[in-house]
Amino acid sequence: MSDAPIGVFDSGVGGLTVARAILDQLPHEPLLYFGDTAHAPYGPRPIAEIRRLALAAMDTLVADGVKLLVIACNTASAACLRDARERYDVPVVEVVLPAARRAVAASRSGRVGVIGTSATITSRAYDDAVAAAGVTLTSVACPAFVDFVERGTTAGRQLLGLTEAYLAPLQEAGVDTLILGCTHYPLLTGVISLVMGEGVTLVSSAEETAKDTYRVLARGGLFRDPDLPAPAHRFLATGDPRSFTRVGRRFLGPELGAVLPGQPVGGGTRDADTSGAQQPLPVSMAVNTREADEGGEMAAVLATATATAEAVRR
Amino acid sequence: MSDAPIGVFDSGVGGLTVARAILDQLPHEPLLYFGDTAHAPYGPRPIAEIRRLALAAMDTLVADGVKLLVIACNTASAACLRDARERYDVPVVEVVLPAARRAVAASRSGRVGVIGTSATITSRAYDDAVAAAGVTLTSVACPAFVDFVERGTTAGRQLLGLTEAYLAPLQEAGVDTLILGCTHYPLLTGVISLVMGEGVTLVSSAEETAKDTYRVLARGGLFRDPDLPAPAHRFLATGDPRSFTRVGRRFLGPELGAVLPGQPVGGGTRDADTSGAQQPLPVSMAVNTREADEGGEMAAVLATATATAEAVRR
Known part of the structure; x- marks a missing residue:
């Protein structure tokens, strides 16, 4: 231990x-x-x-x-x-070897793809990692993805068009397994899966x-x-x-604050088949002001994710 | 829109x-x-x-x-x-059909496994979902997993032994793809992957x-x-x-509060090969008291994950 x-x-x-x-x-x-x-x-x-x-x-x-x-x-x-x-x-x-091993194990056809930043793709690190495994690796740099993720833009016509353009060589190569070779990309699996189709296994280097x-x-x-x-x-x-x-x-990950007492429309114990689905929510709501409070706190020198007390040291 | x-x-x-x-x-x-x-x-x-x-x-x-x-x-x-x-x-x-489709697409051998609560396994919902796909499905109920996850226990000898016992029929069946047929189980992929081995593809119904x-x-x-x-x-x-x-x-997901200014040991611009790796961290730390503050806030009737103002209504 x-x-x-x-x-x-x-x-x-x-x-x-x-x-x-x-x-x-x-x-x-x-x-x-x-x-x-x-x-x-x-x-x-x-x-x-x-x-x-x-x-x-x-x-x-x-x-x-x-x-x-x-x-x-x-x-x-x-x-x-x-x-x-x-x-x-x-x-x-x-992050490279675990994803490479998983992709080699997952591929049925031996045609594997990897996407990453320009630096990662240029380094050929994933090529080296799968070299002994007898798979064909198609590598594509997707330099603009990081900006989209950091801006929180994971949908929309612009991203969809860019994703289609980036991933076209991987579709042409017929890969059945795609390594997300950048730690930002697990936040883009929605659009990547939409473009590549459900048949392609996505391997997250983070996971x-x-x-x-x-x-x-x-x-x-x-x-x-x-x-x-x-x-x-x-x-x-x-x-x-x-x-x-x-x-x-x-x-x-998103933050979970307090939780609202929920109550099914009209109560949950009678037969739902007779419930009026258009009743308003029988709950009260209030504005949460925590985010505003945190602005000042952000200037603090340390945050811990829980309240564990730690000695102050310099 | x-x-x-x-x-x-x-x-x-x-x-x-x-x-x-x-x-x-x-x-x-x-x-x-x-x-x-x-x-x-x-x-x-x-x-x-x-x-x-x-x-x-x-x-x-x-x-x-x-x-x-x-x-x-x-x-x-x-x-x-x-x-x-x-x-x-x-x-x-x-949650059933997306995971079932993914597992059928991912399996090389056609031998797929699913684990879930007793109710899910007894319902045979996953059997129905893959029935037309020509795969062999091995189903195992893992009723105790939910308690472990809710207690936050995801490692240790007890969980490892339980996991080995639960998953033994899936290993005997030679599954190459395993559906995590319970929304709690993505928090157990560490121990499940350890027991099943790296060759088995885990499909998360949440993802x-x-x-x-x-x-x-x-x-x-x-x-x-x-x-x-x-x-x-x-x-x-x-x-x-x-x-x-x-x-x-x-x-x-865990909460990220404020962030500590980091400073590489001895500064990050000189050649790291000459750095003394045993110097103390040149940072100051303080105790975070937010968690304690939140105790009272928990009694509030509503939390929103961001500060978006919403009209008060009843």
Whole structure:
């Protein structure tokens, strides 16, 4: 057992989809997330610089005592997975290999596709990952997808047209399995599935990385004691914390506040077949002002996802 | 275009995994969620009673003007999908058929498995859904999984042993695709994947239902105007709103509050190869007291996920 946090590194907010998939599977594990948003996106930078930035960020996580390191960034995985394995004593999990293994296992035809940022596709990291498996990989860079996701635009004619254009080579290649090789893309499975059709299996690198994290913790006996109180999660960003918070909420998941007492129309115990379906909702409603309150709070230096008390330190 | 909400119905909290998958794909769409927690679980009830309860709840959603109805409950889908289609003018999406179609498309060997509650497995709804596809379906009821998920226990020797026992018939049957036929189970993919192995494709009914919702809105031209302000979501529960909130937060996703300014150990611009990895984190931390504040707020009659102002009405 280990009560230390899981360290999750990304150049920005995209790794939060990975963080969320891990929290879904492992709600008792504390996360320490580091988004190097001051230097995001990593894609356009030379590989040596990406390596330097990523290792410096991961040094921070390891110095904080994480028990496992997740490189939740396709670009950084391609640049420095081997350096990280050599440099740190803790296990290192990344996003490319779990998705590649899953796609190879899922494909019926041996025709697999991968979409990602230009940097990821140019790195050929997924080609290397499936090279020994005898599948045919069709790779397409979809550089504009990240902007759509960060703006929260996941529908509409413009996105649909762009998606059709991006994915046309994958349809021509007849892929039956498509790797979402960017941590932003799990938020676009609606439109991607609409364009590719229901016959194509979508493989999310976020979900597969969470499964790999679960496996590594299970095999290493590294789960946290489940009888401990709910864990506190910490989120670090080198850039503007406000924009990280704004976009990050969407990635980490919507917030559930209080709940309204529900009452079926006309009551739920009589035969519904006789109910008048046009009655108004017999509930009272009020305006929620929490969001406004949070504006000031955003300037605070730390948020934890739960109320676990932590000693103040500098 | 339609600015009306999407109605999501479940007997309890499990449908929140469906709600979340929909919000991931469609962050501009308002949701109205109805959890009939006062009568949950539906499983042990006679089918006529399930139909009566479910239709009464869905009447409430339709009376509120939803533009599409999602039956996010395997038991209710099996009991009254056809009644709902006949009864309401709005499109009805449910959880069984999208997952069944995806599993048939994904399977290489034609050997598919499904796990669910006893009620879902006994209803043979998935058998009916794949009957025409020529696959062999192995069905296993996993009644204890829901309790583990609601307690937040997703790891440990007890769950692992239980999972191995539940899934043994599926391994013996050699399934290559496994339908998670209960809306709670996407929160158990870590342990399920560990036991079944990486070669087995897991199909989430929550994710597939969200894709189906996206398709129906796209085909019907029913997307909300994306230029409108961020939508407000409403959550109704017939039972105790506190327990709904406590469990529901885990299902809907962790909350991201404020973000801590991160700073790589020793700064991120020099060569990381020379950094001392053991320096303390150069950040200040404070205790977050929001959770405590929320205790009182929980008694409020309504929460919206965003600050969209809504007129007070009764």
